[in-house]
Amino acid sequence: MTVHIESKKEDIAPRVLMPGDPNRAHYIASKYLKDAKLVNRVRGELAYTGTYKDVPVTIFSSGMGIGSMGIYSYELFNDYDVEKIIRIGTAGSYKEDLKVYDIVVADSAYSNTCYDEEAGIENIDTINSSFELNSTIIDTAALKNIKVTTGRLHTSLAFYTESKDYTKYTDLGCVAVEMEAYALLFNAKKFKKQATAIVTISDNLITHEEINSEERERKLDEMIMLALESIIKN
Numbered sequence: 571m572t573v574h575i576e577s578k579k580e581d582i583a584p585r586v587l588m589p590g591d592p593n594r595a596h597y598i599a600s601k602y603l604k605d606a607k608l609v610n611r612v613r614g615e616l617a618y619t620g621t622y623k624d625v626p627v628t629i630f631s632s633g634m635g636i637g638s639m640g641i642y643s644y645e646l647f648n649d650y651d652v653e654k655i656i657r658i659g660t661a662g663s664y665k666e667d668l669k670v671y672d673i674v675v676a677d678s679a680y681s682n683t684c685y686d687e688e689a690g691i692e693n694i695d696t697i698n699s700s701f702e703l704n705s706t707i708i709d710t711a712a713l714k715n716i717k718v719t720t721g722r723l724h725t726s727l728a729f730y731t732e733s734k735d736y737t738k739y740t741d742l743g744c745v746a747v748e749m750e751a752y753a754l755l756f757n758a759k760k761f762k763k764q765a766t767a768i769v770t771i772s773d774n775l776i777t778h779e780e781i782n783s784e785e786r787e788r789k790l791d792e793m794i795m796l797a798l799e800s801i802i803k804n
């Protein structure tokens with residue numbers, strides 16, 4: 571047990587998928603895992619461990635934002651000996667041609683917060699994802715005929731912003747914005763573990779296109795399946 575997780579050490583698998591939303595963790599576990607068992611409910615963050623194609627996998631909700639993802643990914647890597655984490659979530663597109671429902675595999679995440687300084691590693695604004703995990707995801711996507719692109723995510727602190735000028739982020743190579751990937755990659759780097767993020771574009775900040783609820787489910791299923799197939803390899 572840690573300050574924020576009540577699970578027994580043996581109840582968390584070395585391979586973890588992290589959606590932001592606890593309801594989505596429940597949805598994934600009930601739809602895809604065999605013998606799923608609820609292993610965490612502290613603060614409403616739900617974790618389920620079961621097997622996917624006979625490989626133990628834990629689905630653990632991260633909550634929203636760098637702060638929450640920072641806590642859970644730290645404790646999973648440090649206290650539960652987790653080896654690989656894939657975040658699965660949604661992001662807002664900064665590019666006209668990166669459309670809603672497109673799936674982005676994060677090659678890196680950028681953040682201009684002071685999280686790095688506070689957490690003890692200074693001046694790392696951009697952190698790369700695991701090359702091995704990304705290669706597996708890209709190969710798996712090709713095998714399953716799922717179209718993905720790779721790109722840098724901007725991990726923001728504020729969801730509601732006054733400025734609509736995103737060029738300072740696109741100039742740094744960011745293609746889409748979300749709120750958790752940086753904290754996950756930061757902790758993976760710190761503990762020398764594997765991590766990456768796969769996001770589905772839910773809204774386009776340039777064209778203001780948004781996804782509807784029906785399509786949302788189907789497309790998110792494609793991303794979930796890609797993440798599950800990839801996390802069980804190697």
Ligand code: HPA
Nearest residue numbers: 660661662729747748749
């Ligand atoms: N901002 C931050 N996070 C997001 C967004 C956004 O516009 N869309 C989906 N996740």
